[in-house]
Amino acid sequence: MKPTKAGQTVDLEPLRRVLEERFRPRDYREAQELVVGACQEAQRLFGWVPPEAAQLIAEHLGVTTNRIYGLLTFYADFRTEPPGRHFLWICHGAACYVAGAGRLVEFLHERYGITGQGTTPDGALTVHVFNGCLGVCDLAPVAQLDHHEYVGLLSLERLQALIAELQGEAQTEAADGSTE
Amino acid sequence: MGRLSDRRAFEQYAAQAEQRWETLWSGDRWVISVGISECSIAKGALETYRHLELLLSDGHIPGVLRRVGCAGWCFAEPFVEIKLPGQPPIVYGWMTTDRVPDLLDALRRGELRPEWALGVRAGESWRGIPALREHPFLRSQRRLLLEQAGIIDPESIDDYIATGGYRAFLKALLEMTPEEVVNEVKTSNLRGRGGAGFPTGIKWESGRRTPAWPKYVVVNSHEGEPNVFKDRRLLETNPHLVLEGLLIGCYALETQHGYNYIGGEHALALRRFQKAVEQAYELGLLGDNILGSGFSCHVRVRTGGGAYICGEGSALMYAIMGQRGQPRTKPPRSVEEGLWKRPTVLNNTETFASIPAIIRNGGSWYAALGTKESTGTKLVTMQGPVRYLGVAEIELGMPMRQLIFEVFGGLRDGYRFKGVQTGGVSAGPLREEELDVPVDFDALTPRGAMLGSGGFVVFDDTVCAVDFARYLVAFSRFESCGKCTPCRLGTPALVEILDRIRHGFGRPEDLDVIRYASKHIIDLSLCGLGQVAPMPLLGMLERFREEFIEHITERRCRAGVCPMTAVAPIAL
Missing domain, CATH: 3.10.20.600 (Ubiquitin-like (UB roll))
Structure with missing residues (x-):
């Protein structure tokens, strides 16, 4: 998943294809039921839901754009701003809390000013404090990186090391990108 | 393979599946099963699987590699079950990739490595390895829903049918009237597994009684609480069981509209349930005119985007309808006016998963399990x-x-x-x-x-009661949908008071304010979630009162967790 950078024009073609293939409501009720799924699809493609994509979904399903934004701002999982290069879910479930996730969340707030959701200033990493349980309590406190890789048994030091590593990676990636 | 047209076609298909299942387990090949679910993936089960695939590909070991679901023992993930010809299957825990070659080598030499074994899947211990069911974790359990967990492949409808699946649906569909199904569920005294514990049979009956059509049957697999993960494990390990329960529910309500609402973050559960639905369509267990009975049923899967409130009944229905998931005032209850203003029966995933066993064995059999008022x-x-x-x-x-x-x-x-x-x-x-x-x-x-x-x-005792209470209330504050005032403004007020206490600026009267504010939130909130939001705090306050007082009068946190700053906190 390559997030779209802000300011870049968004290529809506992949989304349009998906919508035409899999989001074909038979009546207005089904159209409304499909809105959230379509937004999830857009976020999967772009890493966030750009305004152009929201507009496209609205037109495709015959609902208003403000209805789409009503949903995007209601659900915690949706992003209306582009994320950083990496995405980290920090589990804030009770098991992780009992194992010390509270200190990690506090650290993120003190160091980067992130409460709930936010991106580090260099754009390397978007952190989302996941209010719920990731269901991997054996590894508590646990985080999920880029939606597939789990980092378990986090201490403050391990989290700091992880963030530093991701920031370093992002810097090299950015440098590579500029020389191309 | 085409759709099954009637009962005989199903029986034939099932007989074939059973036979394949028999052959698999009695053949002269090794059967290697790897448990793959969200919790084992986190601990490297996919790597284990690929490693085994690689080791088997050179042909030295004549083996079948299978994928199974989670069996509940998260502590021993990733687990691998190996059955050698002529031996009972042995379950090995903690099978990370570095141990895989060792284990296979040992097994080829005829050693069993009992130190890694969780147990052997047999009636009694075997060559020094104790029986699995004698494991302390499993000894006192009574497994109905998890009976096939870790044994069948969750992505294979054949495995499910071979182990007795969809027989309950067939029995309901072809031998029972919808009323009889509802009566059986009523006899079982099954109570809703989502939390409230409302009797399922009575809910179904009132759903039947409401004279409005179409009706809807909805599975609530949202599960947004911060400390439970049972529904998604169930969907990851045996999605067909939930689907079968849902089908029986649809038949009991005589409707063709079934829904499953799954939280968007449960990616694997969602994928496996969707796959189960597709397989059922292919076999003709879903769709129009199922097995020639005249009964049609269509199941749609809908997902949410991470809002705890969507687990509440009316909020969930708004969420399915593509609106903001916010609860509404009741009555009318959802069995009278739910999805699209039509009667809707909403039950938890686990409730639906319990239904097939009730239909198969009878309601009174189920009622004999558990206690008199809480059966099963x-x-x-x-x-x-x-x-x-x-x-x-x-x-x-x-x-x-x-x-x-x-x-x-x-x-x-x-x-x-x-x-x-x-x-x-x-x-x-x-x-x-x-x-x-x-x-x-x-x-x-x-x-x-x-x-x-x-x-x-x-x-x-490294957890401070005040701090933990603050965490639990802060969860409710964050997840408050903001529709009604007591919850929207009351929970932040509670968090603010608790933060004051945590930072050492608590006042003795704060405890009264907590109780007073809590009473308002409990009495005046619109939905069930708001009405219980202060409960963890009140519980903590009652059980660990001395800790709260210590924080206030001595500015001391015995767990050493609370910040106790020199300056009063600013509310975050």
């Missing part, structure tokens, strides 16, 4: 520093002490038990001296605790 089995998850972390299925009525110290193995070395938080974020904790209370729907309630959806959190 319940999936429970225990979190915190316990030895055997995972999902267990127990008969209701088991004492809490046995659940914590026997099934889940008690606390790990170096931890001292302080309390157990019950009922998610909707109830209070229990202290050590109260642990003899039975785990069921009613016995916990008078003590300010609750069975809820079956998520328990054990905490030790």
